[in-house]
Amino acid sequence: MPRSDNLTGALLMMGSMAAFTINDAMIKGLSGQVPLFQVMFLRGVVTTMLVAVIAWRMGALTKRLPREDWGPVFWRMVGEIGSAYFFVSALFNMPIANISAIMQALPLTITLAAALFFREPVGWKRMSAILAGFIGVMLIVRPGTEGFNVYSVYGLAAVAFVTLRDLATRKLSRDVPSMLVTLITSFFIMVFFGLASLTGEWAAVDGRAMLLIGGAAVMIIGGYLFSIMVMRVGEIGFVAPFRYTSLIWALILGWVVFGDWPQTVTLIGAAIVVASGLFTLYREAQVSRRARAAQKRQLSLGPRPR
Template sequence: MPRSDNLTGALLMMGSMAAFTLNDAMIKALAGQVPLFQVMFLRGLVTTILVALIAWKMGALKRHLPREDWGPVFWRMVGEIGSAYFFVTALYHMPLANISAIMQALPLTLTLAAALFFREPVGWRRMAAIMAGFIGVMLIVRPGTEGFNIYSVYGLAAVAFVTLRDLATRRLSRDVPSMLVTLFNSFFIMAFFGLGSLTGDWVALDGRAALLICGAAVMIIGGYLFSIMVMRVGEISFVAPFRYTSLIWALILGWLAFGDWPQTLTLVGAGIVVASGLFTLYREAQISRRAKADLKRQLSLGPRPR
């Protein structure tokens, strides 16, 4: 029995989330052994080499970046560097599931930012879902309580920078090869953390650390390639909700690899964030289908007589 495009897309999305979360777990496993800037520079070095090879194989290196895309590419790069720094710093000091739960707020912040900066319409239902989601984030972060620390704020900063990255991505023209943009970002992340690593001491890597860094680089690229393939099969409205499987992976890996299990209040907050995000995606899909139906109806009526 042939597999449907939607099922293929769902499997690719789950594969992408698994790869990204495995990368996070491998990086976290190096906390306390290898300095953060050294880890990120070395992972960036391996990633950049592999991405360059893939981009060359795909012919992306022969393409030129249009002048009008320089601005979006720059802001996307700022978003990538900022999110990488704040996320990995938080990851080094927080349970994997906690930082992953905070990152689930991304669809909500992206919808809100698109409404504020791009004037995209957001109805009261989606706005209510966004507000509920932010309440869920506060339950995860719990400012003012004994369990609160600065790294929860770092997690929120990572969400803000990823939102900036995704907003900038929306402004890129369709002619820009994805692998070329990825190569730019990978190179500048490597350069940023390479310069940062010069301010501290380096440590010698044992076989385990070297294997984890290489594995993290492979997982990052695998996650990115899967996410590109997702966009080419299935309906986005069906496939997008499967991004939340990253939280399931984070819970499992956090428990198995690090012995961490979130507090009940954190799980409740994560549940609210996920439910709010799913509702937001559902409403966006409804509105998109309605707009397509209206357009189809108008086209079927034909032009009005003059």
């Protein structure tokens, strides 16, 4: 029995989320052994080399970046660097499931930011879902409580920078190869964290640390490749909700590898955030279907006689 495009897309999305979360767990495994800037630089070296090979094999290195895309690529790099710093800082200092739960707010922040900056329409139902999602995030972060610390704010900063990255990505021309943009971004992340690592002491890297860094680089490349493949099969409205499987992976890895299990209030907040995001994706799919249906009706009617 042949597998449908939607099922293939769902499996690819789950594979992408698993790869990204395993990367996070490997990086967290280096906390306390290798300084953050050194970890990000070494992973950046491996990642950039792998991306360069893939980009070369795909013919992306023969393309040139149009001048009008320089601005979006720059802001995308700012978003990537900022999100990497704040996310990994939080990851080093809080349970992986907690920071993963905070990051589930991304569909909500991107929808809100697109409405504010790109004037994309957002109805009261989606706005209500966004507000409910932010209440869920506050339950996870819990400002003013004993469990609150600066790294909870770092998690929110990571969400803001990823939102900036994704908005900049939307402004890129369709003709720009994804792997070329990825290579440029990966290279400058490597350079930034390489320079930042010179401001502190370097730690000795043993075999275990090298395996974790190399594995993290492979996983992040795998996650990115899967995410590209997802966009080419299946319906986005069907496939996108499987993005939330990253939270399941984070819960499992946090419990099995690090012995962490979130508090009940954190799980309730995560459930609210996920439910709000799923509703936002559902409404997005509904609006897209209606727009396509209206366009088809318009085309079937043909031009009006003068």
